[in-house]
Amino acid sequence: MSTMPVLGVIEGFYGRPWTAAQRGRLFERMAAWGLNTYLYAPKDDRWHRQEWREAYPAAEAESLRALVEDARQHGVRLVYALAPGLDLDWANGADRRALAQKFVSVQRLGIEHFSLLFDDIPYAPDRAAQAREQVAATHHVLDALWPDGQAGLMLFCPTEYCAERARPGVASSPYLRALGEGLRPSVDILWTGPQVVSPEISVQSILEVNRAVCRPVLLWDNLHASDYSLHRLHLGPYAGRPLDLRAGVAGILSNPNNPLEPNTPGLFSLADYAGAAPDWTPETSLDRALEVWLPEFMAVPAHPVTLEDLRLVAHMLYLPGQLGPQAVRVLTVARQVVDLQTGAEQRASLLEELRAARRRVVRVLRALEAGPNRDLLFDLHPYLVDVVEELNRLMVGATQRGEDDPEAFLYRGSLADHLMTLGREN
Structure with missing residues (x-):
């Protein structure tokens, strides 16, 4: 059995999101295999990304409420993610209010853990300044959700979320340095490894990014992701990560194949690896x-x-x-x-x-x-x-x-x- 505090699944792909029934089957399997965390972040949920300012309509809000309860009954922690980075204007007071209000509205549905995603958005000319704005946005959300102190998880996905996107490099990135120095220690930073899809992740590479961001990173692992090509599906094991890697990360979340059913081999193997x-x-x-x-x-x-x-x-x-x-x-x-x-x-x-x-x-x-x-x-x-x-x-x-x-x-x-x-x- 794994001792990782965060181990599980990200629904974070581009394409048709899973249905409530599919997520229910996923939670059953997660509970059976010892996976404890599900990150809700489907790129094509309109209110997650494209229309992030808008509150969920009544039917969709009720579906989220039911999903939280389904996860809870299976012993799975549900983390809700919002991705406002495409057009968030931090200098605009209305946007700052909309960001806080959206998170609070979702919290009222019974959600206790949250994530703020700034992946796959344009880079600003001054990347360090972009990082500082994202830090301010994260702290703004934290204070709106928990005015008396953070009571749940807050996961943060950076714009430089893998080594190949860090400029000029992981150790020398002004963006990553600003994140590490600015983000409160209670915020976990997501990282996909050397690449967006990393066939291998070394212990050395994880220690390098940990030093840059002043904390162990939380792996957003795209090893089994399939949304970048209609011609592929991944049924292989969790591989390319040495067992020693487990000690260097805050946890592992797999962003797997778009179709749910073929994810049994990869997710079972991830759970197997975590406690191996x-x-x-x-x-x-x-x-x-x-x-x-x-x-x-x-x-x-x-x-x-x-x-x-x-x-x-x-x-x-x-x-x-x-x-x-x-x-x-x-x-x-x-x-x-x-x-x-x-x-x-x-x-x-x-x-x-x-x-x-x-x-x-x-x-x-x-x-x-x-x-x-x-x-x-x-x-x-x-x-x-x-x-x-x-x-x-x-x-x-x-x-x-x-x-x-x-x-x-x-x-x-x-x-x-x-x-x-x-x-x-x-």
């Missing part, structure tokens, strides 16, 4: 996560799915810029199949291996189609079908057999599909 023994590895953590996930695919006895089948699917949709070992093998075989130097006998053997991989993916797809978890089917369907069709195309092209002419695979219809094929062999 020294012999922990991402690979064994993924296996434990897949064992937990497998029953979702096994609801219909006539369509059995094995752990090995599910492992192949997870390896196909692994981590940013990385395939899992089984998917690497399928890709290697596919390249050999289309290589003109491959002999006929070897190609026949390789094709059978591709057919076996395709059958395993189809087995998972058919189980989902027959099963009751329609959200899981809908979330995974396009990715599974895409792999099945591409494998079929390769096999038809290699054998010149089948009902489909390899020159007639016309389903690559969008510009993005065509752009994906350019420059691959250069």
